[in-house]
Amino acid sequence: xxxxxxxxxxxxxxxxxxxxxxxxxxxxxxxxxxxxxxxxxxxxxxxxxxxxxxxxxxxxxxxxxxxxxxxxxxxxxxxxxxxxxxxxxxxxxxxxxxxxxxxxxxxxxxxxxxxxxxxxxxxxxxxxxxxxxxxxxxxxxxxxxxxxxxxxxxxxxxxxxxxxxxxxxxxxxxxxxxxxxxxxxxxxxxxxxxxxxxxxxxxxxxxxxxxxxxxxxxxxxxxxxxxxxxxxxxxxxxxxxxxxxxxxxxxx
Amino acid sequence: xxxxxxxxxxxxxxxxxxxxxxxxxxxxxxxxxxxxxxxxxxxxxxxxxxxxxxxxxxxxxxxxxxxxxxxxxxxxxxxxxxxxxxxxxxxxxxxxxxxxxxxxxxxxxxxxxxxxxxxxxxxxxxxxxxxxxxxxxxxxxxxxxxxxxxxxxxxxxxxxxxxxxxxxxxxxxxxxxxxxxxxxxxxxxxxxxxxxxxxxxxxxxxxxxx
Numbered sequence: 001x002x003x004x005x006x007x008x009x010x011x012x013x014x015x016x017x018x019x020x021x022x023x024x025x026x027x028x029x030x031x032x033x034x035x036x037x038x039x040x041x042x043x044x045x046x047x048x049x050x051x052x053x054x055x056x057x058x059x060x061x062x063x064x065x066x067x068x069x070x071x072x073x074x075x076x077x078x079x080x081x082x083x084x085x086x087x088x089x090x091x092x093x094x095x096x097x098x099x100x101x102x103x104x105x106x107x108x109x110x111x112x113x114x115x116x117x118x119x120x121x122x123x124x125x126x127x128x129x130x131x132x133x134x135x136x137x138x139x140x141x142x143x144x145x146x147x148x149x150x151x152x153x154x155x156x157x158x159x160x161x162x163x164x165x166x167x168x169x170x171x172x173x174x175x176x177x178x179x180x181x182x183x184x185x186x187x188x189x190x191x192x193x194x195x196x197x198x199x200x201x202x203x204x205x206x207x208x209x210x211x212x213x214x215x216x217x218x219x220x221x222x223x224x225x226x227x228x229x230x231x232x233x234x235x236x237x238x239x240x241x242x243x244x245x246x247x248x249x250x251x252x
Numbered sequence: 253x254x255x256x257x258x259x260x261x262x263x264x265x266x267x268x269x270x271x272x273x274x275x276x277x278x279x280x281x282x283x284x285x286x287x288x289x290x291x292x293x294x295x296x297x298x299x300x301x302x303x304x305x306x307x308x309x310x311x312x313x314x315x316x317x318x319x320x321x322x323x324x325x326x327x328x329x330x331x332x333x334x335x336x337x338x339x340x341x342x343x344x345x346x347x348x349x350x351x352x353x354x355x356x357x358x359x360x361x362x363x364x365x366x367x368x369x370x371x372x373x374x375x376x377x378x379x380x381x382x383x384x385x386x387x388x389x390x391x392x393x394x395x396x397x398x399x400x401x402x403x404x405x406x407x408x409x410x411x412x413x414x415x416x417x418x419x420x421x422x423x424x425x426x427x428x429x430x431x432x433x434x435x436x437x438x439x440x441x442x443x444x445x446x447x448x449x450x451x452x453x454x455x456x457x458x459x460x461x462x
Binding site: 219 | 425
């Protein structure tokens with residue numbers, strides 16, 4: 001049986017790991033390669049590295065970092081942040097990334113998803129969507145780390161991403177992110193019901209039960225979190241043992 | 253942090269076949285972690301002379317087969333006598349036929365490659381591609397040792413190899429299928445050992461010991 005995936009996410013600025021609380025106040029938590037390798041050893045199923053550096057210099061540093069990650073880490077990893085052209089993705093593929101995630105750039109230029117899928121295959125393309133809840137089923141897609149609302153709605157945009165060639169959806173609820181009260185399970189379950197590609201849930205993990213809920217109620221294929229792992233609030237081996245005991249298919 | 257499993261006195265020549273397919277670097281990186289150097293090449297002479305040949309790949313079957321035929325690599329691969337390891341698309345191309353683009357493949361294995369179908373139309377509980385960690389069972393020596401039975405490995409694929417005489421490991425997704433094949437000197441895995449953590453490294457090490 002296909003296992004549910006646990007994915008630590010590392011935000012990178014100038015080659016270092018950071019974690020923003022609600023995407024503001026930023027605090028450094030260590031060397032990305034060392035931290036990534038540690039998570040892999042502890043049983044992380046995949047890793048996500050998001051570059052939040054804006055400058056051109058920073059981009060080059062990130063590509064070099066991806067090369068180091070690829071040499072040292074023996075599980076799949078996704079990289080994202082600032083990918084707006086095929087050449088950006090190509091540089092990351094050549095550096096050894098298994099997948100890339102696109103977010104704001106795909107909202108601004110949806111054709112980017114088609115182009116990436118055609119050139120590198122669907123399995124290489126993760127569509128990351130940040131959305132803010134309005135009411136009922138109404139979620140507004142936001143860009144630039146949740147700061148700017150767009151015209152797009154979560155469910156229609158996610159379906160469009162799938163049609164255009166995304167291999168996975170990484171959905172972050174801006175209402176749940178950093179709050180540690182659980183994932184946006186209702187919206188996640190609806191995404192899972194409407195789409196045929198895997199859904200990665202992000203935003204809201206604060207306790208081990210939240211992962212159980214996101215895999216059962218939220219029907220997610222993977223659960224992503226950052227600070228609870230970085231600050232050792234929930235060790236990955238303990239989380240996986242708990243999920244296994246709760247009957248969730250998990251790789252031990 | 254990661255122990256080298258390779259013998260430092262081991263000077264075997266390992267070649268990774270270069271063709272029009274993506275992410276070959278991850279295989280080179282995995283071999284380096286095991287203490288082995290490998291050359292990425294499309295040169296038929298270098299491929300023929302190698303002690304071990306790895307045929308990896310992510311891509312589309314029919315366009316890749318057309319490329320292999322145009323470059324003559326198809327004949328080079330099928331005639332190899334040393335241990336050959338196909339990975340993912342590499343494994344599928346070593347089969348007799350693929351539904352991906354409806355193409356005759358290298359025919360090293362008699363099995364056929366088929367597309368995963370949802371158990372019910374509009375079944376949203378099953379996702380295609382089969383992406384993530386799943387178990388291997390019924391594993392066969394020498395690529396697998398008994399300790400690998402039931403271990404998790406990493407898969408990404410929408411097409412699968414049906415069960416057959418050459419099946420060397422099985423995995424269940426929608427239904428059981430061949431997650432590894434072996435016939436004579438040809439070995440193949442549908443999953444990515446280079447991305448399957450320490451379990452994958454053990455499988456690669458078994459291949460390199462052949």
